[in-house]
Amino acid sequence: MYEHFRPEERPFIDQLKDLHEQVIHFHQERLTDFLDPRQQDIVFSIIGKDDDCDLQFFGGADGCERKRAALRPSYLSAEPIDWEISLLKAPYSSKFVSISHRDVLGALMNTGMVREKFGDISVDDASFSFACTKEAETFVRMSLEQVGKVSVTFEQVDKLNLEKEQWNEINSLVSSMRLDSVIAAVYGFSRSKAAEAIEKGIVKVNWRLVDDTAFRVDVGDYLSVRGYGRGKVISQEGITKKDKIRLVLGRKK
Template sequence: MSVYEHYRKEEHSFVDQVMEWKGIVIEEYRWKLTDFLDPRQQEIVRSIIGQNEDVKYAFWGGHEHAERQRCLLYPPYLDPSEDDFEVTVFDLEYPSKFVQIEHRQILGALMNVGLKREKFGDILTDGERFQVVLSSEVSDFITWNLTSVGKAKVSLKGIPTSDVISVEQDYSYLGVTVSSLRLDTVISEVYKLSRSKAKPLIEGGYVKVNWKVVDDPSFSLEVKDVISVRGKGRSVLMANDGQTKKGKIRLTFGIPK
């Protein structure tokens, strides 16, 4: 049985990467630090590495409840520390009394200065402050180049991870029963849409899975996929709970509160 049978075709290149990382650890007796991975990619790492005696893994994204995290794969005789994940956190300083900024504006500003999405993790807020989690290797670049967000002038101040805003995402849980894991079928149930309305949303580019636009209604979902429908919010496929007696699929979704 091929390892690829368990994954989507578009995930095969990432599966190859994980296998390559695993080989580096086993053959070269050293650790391998990845970029920031989304929850689905983290799930793939867990499933491929599993309980391997020759390779261990750990995740860290700057705070306890991080959604996007770097992965460190390492030989079992090593004992990595938090510093080995090379994560830097910045406070975003701006004139908050005179101008407001939003999460999406910060995301856009980071991308606009040429930073790849895998080089930064969560964008955090407690309602007043904003913080950005970055790979340490790009921290100087961002300090020099990120000077505005929207209409606000900004500067970055490095902080210790002990000062990171760490708010655990609170979910409400929704159980649905579907005929298949097709994207249009699932979002129809989760977002209470008819199939006739779900399909145009997908084909029009209004639906993302794991932060990437998916315009194919037949796209098949997997556990840990993060779905967002423009104007209707996000949901996370938490679990596949098996089949009913009639062959339907039971799914549990987390809906961020």
């Protein structure tokens, strides 16, 4: 099983295997924290085809990127799931101050809780909102009184205003699966500009900073360059006669 994933993903796979065994052997229901899309792909690839385990994802609202996974015996598949998710909203006046996604995430991280306890964050001109686990809600209400220069008070809501994720597909030929080569193809950079971005520490693979230009990218990986948005390696479509790799890449609209 490990051979299909990166070494740094093995601890997550081990946790997933433990949850799966609890479901299959002890007929228990299990709920993960919020998972990023790469982690969701891993969960689905390992468990998604197991007929004995019902697997579902939900992030608190339609269109969420970060989601919790529910694992339970298949005979419970028709039963409703208690996702234990809270949606919190805080109003503010944009006439006097601006708040960004980074401001909200930084404030949440400063509470001492880990990123996995929080789902998607939505920010508009009059308020911001986010999803969190129910156990995190109480702690956030008690400990978070300010975001940036704004004093905040939270209220529960039943939805987040999120844009649906859409990808512009790009058919490309690359000489290798090196990170600098793939970044150049996704963002239309020269190879040297891609390498410079990586070395500056503004490139992430699956939400983790990578500063090695020779890092090997795989199908299913999510990419981002600060200031240029998100990309994805959607599929590999074979090799040309000149040993070029045919890729279908995605760049978020």
